[in-house]
Amino acid sequence: MVGAGKEGRKDETAELARRRGFIWQAFEIYGGAAGFYDYGPLGALLKRRVEGKWRDFYRREGFYEIETTTIAPRDIFESSGHLESFTDPTVMCKSCKSVSRVDENVNVDVKCPECGGELEASGELNLMFQTRIGVTKGEGDEQAAKKSEGYLRPETAQGIFINFQRLLKFNRDKLPLGIIQIGKAYRNEISPRQSLIRLREFTLAEVELFVDPAEKNNHPRFEEVKDRKLRIVPSDGEAEEKSVEEAVSRGIIANEYLGYHIARVDEFLESIGLPRAKLHFRQHRQDEMAHYATDCWDAEFLSDRYGWMEIVGVADRGDYDLSAHASSLNVDMRVHTESGKVVPHVIEPSFGIDRIIYALLESAFYEEQVGKEKRKVLQFKSEIAPIQAAVFPLLNRDELKSKAREVFQKLRDASFFVEYDNSGSIGKRYRRQDEIGTPYCITIDYETLEDDTVTVRKRDTMKQVRVPIAEIKEVLV
């Protein structure tokens, strides 16, 4: 029976994610607001584990994490170009005055989605949330008002760029210098879609790697990744499978640093359990590139529901940002290297954590017929499953419950994410754990009281094995 009828059911994933406490529309009892989602208890656990894996992954590259503010003053986004360029074109309805985003597939003949009225172009709208820092001194003083303007960051990157000089000193004036940051970012989308795909508040995990431009084709560990096969879609060509080395040597991927990091992104996504068959790297066309990028490759996930969607962007930002801040402030951002005094280039892998969580949920979900009933499963890898193991007493008897509690406590003390459950039949308890992706269920029965062994049941095969309590930890790892 196992594996029979295994297929993703897109609407059921969303239903399960809501029902089991992974993802909830925010402020729902207040009528909700488009583009805002909360993580429930299981969603938050899943997110913590993915973020933890991400940190470990980039720490192993020797990169350091920093944490900068989410609010920043106007000046910074004036320099970075976001005030002028981080915009979407809009249309307004002539009759009901509602504003919406011009999508690529909207042409002038389209009517207002709200009332059917006639639309007209209504200019570019900046996507940053604006606020005011402190109290503005005096009314009507335009200069003072501007000075107190603050914005919620649209990316975490600027907080790293404006700390570049301190970070370089921390790194003893040496390149390359790799800095990572995980945190909230904000985009006041005009027409956010539902679910985790186009959020107004979201989590980015960003790497800003500062390199000597003369060294971009000389990554010291390129050897480690060069044979990795990638599915790539160049901006001017067809999808193809190529090794990283070939893609770089043919100039499809511009340089070794970019190639190395595209390969690492691919490796990370595989390590958390995203199926490689549903991933490719697509190069941006010139007309879709962000204002700061010279080249950009998106890791895209093939969603049953949304088609190909970006989950990571790997951009070569060149010296755009450091030069922009240097020229606004009239400061020197150059670094002394073997090739002279250079303005470093920035390679930036930027991960949309919420979309990755969505992709994990969608690709982990399947249903299968087991005997007379349907079994719903989230087939997470052990390393990211919100709950690593559930502990059950076979029956609701005191002697079994206290033994089960003891095993549970022992695993929790050893830092495993475990759950204790004594409600309902064993079958029902297994179903619940399958639905939330728990890889192992541990049952305490009367045999346990005699010989200190337990039943370990595996989520994917539903097979049960007898394991001594002293050896449970090895099974779970």
Added chain:
Amino acid sequence: MVGAGKEGRKDETAELARRRGFIWQAFEIYGGAAGFYDYGPLGALLKRRVEGKWRDFYRREGFYEIETTTIAPRDIFESSGHLESFTDPTVMCKSCKSVSRVDENVNVDVKCPECGGELEASGELNLMFQTRIGVTKGEGDEQAAKKSEGYLRPETAQGIFINFQRLLKFNRDKLPLGIIQIGKAYRNEISPRQSLIRLREFTLAEVELFVDPAEKNNHPRFEEVKDRKLRIVPSDGEAEEKSVEEAVSRGIIANEYLGYHIARVDEFLESIGLPRAKLHFRQHRQDEMAHYATDCWDAEFLSDRYGWMEIVGVADRGDYDLSAHASSLNVDMRVHTESGKVVPHVIEPSFGIDRIIYALLESAFYEEQVGKEKRKVLQFKSEIAPIQAAVFPLLNRDELKSKAREVFQKLRDASFFVEYDNSGSIGKRYRRQDEIGTPYCITIDYETLEDDTVTVRKRDTMKQVRVPIAEIKEVLV
């Protein structure tokens, strides 16, 4: 010599924290903005470790973490009372129009701090940062403008309260229900002080524990904490030392749940290394209590620089919040328990993570004379030290460097936070690690190449021992 001249130097702590990359004023190259700080590489590591310990601590209580949005619509803060009550009284200068906060120690005779002009009361100012969600439909429509108003949350708690019904269901309709959240919160302070003490953007780690009011004097694990001695300062009395049990039974602390959680907060603060002699719990006077609290005890840390400062608040919020949302929305927030259908009360330990980081830095710092030079040390506990061990080759020779790299890599693969350093003399490298609080330095020398042993030097005693490479991990734990 060790221990001689051991004393905290308050200004040097700040200098060291800046120089070594713990804490940096935000946007400094743009002239800075009061109330905003960034965490540099070592500060972020320290913060991650404290947050990790905090999560583990409350997970062991059986509490679940969630993650809710930092922006929320106006309605929520109208219900919660923040729009009306989360305010500070202000004064305005009659001549230069600058607005400042009325501090308790400011009386009417005081002149404007900026220009010396005459001051006048200028009403209450709300401390929430305001923004706008989406595009407002039509100009001049006041109703629509209000509807699109959003605020940055002043506490993480409201995101938990408005999800209460879902969370209760997740907990299978049972009380108590404990939910935790770590995240950014925002207060648009009128006159923020420097450093991490009064920030406009800060990190809260909050626990919202929902309990049956009839059970507040019946905490199932009260036994575990009852003998813990606390230094408490009741609102109407003198500082005294009392066991938790005595404080509760005499009615100084209102109930067992509050007492239990005050004791756990004390235990947590001790576990991360804050000296108990510099901690006490002070009860709020009626006139300083937040609008939602019925009782509140602050864990205060005695700072050399700022005097007693709040680092954690433990509040009994009663049924204020659930009832407020229930009545605004006309929904039922009651839970069926053995005592009938009740609106749960909320016990809330709320941790100011940035202030805790400040307290850790200040209390960990000391200087001592060692021979002819001064040694500066951050005496962090191993469990929270940003770097757990540094690995050095004794000399800058290839055979030592490659062996040192190997040991370094081995520890990093085993998830230790380690640093590799081969620059400068060994003495200089020790000094640097002392300054950033690294408890162990591991040196690879020619003996290592022969017998696979290394020198492990301890930060606090400066003593060195010879340890086989295979046993290093046990030393570090």
